[in-house]
Amino acid sequence: MARNILASSLQNASFSIIFQIFCRCITFAINAFIVRSIGRDVLGITNVRLLLLESTLLFLSKEAIFRAALSSKHNKHCNWAQLINQLWITVPICCLLSIPCLYIWLRWLSAVEDHFYVQYRFGCYAIAFSCIIELFAEVPIFVSQVFCFVKLKVVMDTTHIFIRSFVFIAIVLLNKTITIYAFGIAQIISALTIIVGNYGFFYVYIPRLDHYRIESKKVDDKYELRKTFGNHYENMDDFPFQSIKDMFPGSLPNPNPTFNSDLKLLVLSFAKQGILKQVLTEGEKYVMSVSPVLTFSEQATYDVVNNMGSLAARFIFRPIEDSSYFYFTQTIARDVDLSQQNQKKVNEACLVLSYVCKTVTSIGLLGLVFGQSYSGTILLLYGGADFVEGGLPEVLLRWHSLAIVLLAINGVTEGYMFATNTSKQIDTYNYYMAVFSVAFLMLSYKLTNWIGPVGFILANCFNMGCRTSYSLYYIYTNFRKIGLNPLSSFLPGSMFLVVLITCGFVCKISESYFRGHSILYHMLIGVLCISVSLLTWSFENRQLLRTGLTKYRERKLSLTYDSN
Known part of the structure; x- marks a missing residue:
């Protein structure tokens, strides 16, 4: 089909992010x-x-x-x-x-x-x-x-x-x-x-x-x-x-x-994987529903905090994951070795995977750092003083900000793996998913009985860590055969990390001083620190932004000139 898959995937991700923001609001x-x-x-x-x-x-x-x-x-x-x-x-x-x-x-x-x-x-x-x-x-x-x-x-x-x-x-x-x-x-x-x-x-x-x-x-x-x-x-x-x-x-x-x-075999592989993935995705809700570890009121509190903590996942990570999956399925063939495929497409896929991983990881780190200082303020504005009374919602949201980092990496890396796995590889991963599922459910039940709703978040972090490690290993071995390594530029640069940590300390000081006096000042300091962090990231990733701008211009030009 005469269409630019990468441009369509980027457009789909952009529109999906806007829609998710609208939907979540x-x-x-x-x-x-x-x-x-x-x-x-x-x-x-x-x-x-x-x-x-x-x-x-x-x-x-x-x-x-x-x-x-x-x-x-x-x-x-x-x-x-x-x-x-x-x-x-x-x-x-x-x-x-x-x-x-x-x-x-x-x-x-x-x-x-x-x-x-x-x-x-x-x-x-x-x-x-x-x-x-x-x-x-x-x-x-x-x-x-x-x-x-x-x-x-x-x-x-x-x-x-x-x-x-x-x-x-x-x-x-x-x-x-x-x-x-x-x-x-x-x-x-x-x-x-x-x-x-x-x-x-x-x-x-x-x-x-x-x-x-x-x-x-x-x-x-x-x-x-x-x-x-x-x-x-x-x-x-x-x-x-x-x-x-x-x-x-x-x-x-x-x-x-x-x-x-062939499609039936692939469906069966995805079906076995889908059951396990559903358990891992919604595991805490299944535990809540099957075992009365939490009342419906406590479940509602956890759900509100979980949704708020997953804002980045719903607004940004999920649309990027879906669009990346579509892009990789249309660019990389499942049953053909990378060395035997169109090397221009393979190199482009490697570059896209590297850039997307770096971007979502940076977003996850932003959520982790600023979530430590603004969890209580956001929940207070959202649900009122009665909702945050006791401090449990604030603790839950702070722990959720840790899960965001793992969720960010896992979505894209696992998306690439699912898009390029053969039926045999999917079946192999299903066995690992079964182990992850059992471990996740057991940890959720035990930790929730010991430390309350925070146990769900810690079990989810363990689950995400296991799944991410597997998908990273797959990506490394998959590209190593042709001398490429998209994970070499996987993490954000040192300048961004230093600025982010500094801004995190500034916001913590702001929380201890301004939160009881003026929420407005505390929020303004947060906006300023986030802006500085984003500008630093933009400066450090100039090449990534140029590439994205080039693809956008190519798509605009394709409305006037034929694109081959």
Whole structure:
């Protein structure tokens, strides 16, 4: 396909970061409203128990299939008909998984108080139903990502969050006693918007593309095509759909078997890995739900602090991880040795991996240093004096800032590993993931009983450290064969580290002096120190910024001139 994968990945990451900020701002506002007006118990039920059900169903139903489908570019024996058939399997899988999950959530997990149970039961059924509805749009979502419809993804995600939040707030303002009902209804309505929006776009786009195909036969010059039709002409030859009907199973002509055998093996490998990764990602919530180590109120406190501590992960790291994974899957072939691949692409991938790792590590260190001085202030502004009373939320957030550093490194390095692993390598890693999962769950349970909610964070740090070490070793051995080492410039420079540590001490002094007198002055000093740190990093990484600016300019120029 005539498109710049790196430029599209960078654009996707940029838009995703903006969307995540928008999304988190809305979510934080809603959570603050619930904490201050309704109570922490309700927040614990919705944000821990019900969202855990949603995460479990969606992750287990689609993650392995979607990731395997993205890797199909390098599989010459896989066609679009097989991909469509495979993606539609997510719907019956979700239906089947809903039965045991609903039974577990309603019968096995720690009991919900009687006056919440009826609403809780409705919420569980609503979450399962909304997940099934959402998966009906998996094909157009996949198509939009493969053909780099970045703006469509951003618009749809934003609309989805906006409608869900609007419906939820509207119902709660009418009656605060039915908050869990409102949560379930909002989930269903927002899932419907995903279907309508994605299919609606292609219902309009495909006829227009057909018109462009007809008109393009009259124009030979690509510059004139781009000037007349924008970027649509780039997708004309490769876009396989003639109508919305083609996005349903069995519609496209398929001379091959219904499913691709190589892709099925890759899906199985990702599925085994996905189960383990889900346990590692949401392990503390599973422990909370299965064992009554924390009340729903304490779970809500932990969830609020966890979300706040994971701001960088949700705003920045996850979009970068997703875009990096997409870039590496489109650039590096899984089953071909790096020495036998296009060396220009391999060198570019090595450089991108090095730059991205350095960037996310620097962001993680910023969170670690400034989190020690501003955790209490942020929580006070967010939840009020009652929320921070006792000091537990502040302690949790400070420890979370340590996990941010490990999370930053792990996301990108593991993303590269998953994007380039063969099925055999994925299966090998699954055994290690199983060991990590068991160790993580045992540590979570034991440490939480000994030292409270901080135990979850320490167990997660141990888990992230193990996973990061494995992925770093894989990257080192993978590139060593061709004489490259993206880890050689993995860490930030010494000037940035010195300035960052100095600013950390300054902010600590500011906290001890100004926090009880003037929060404003304390915040201003923090802004100043962060600015100095960022300027130092920018100066020390001038080459990285020049490279990013060059790629941005190349993408702009491609709107006018043909890019080969």
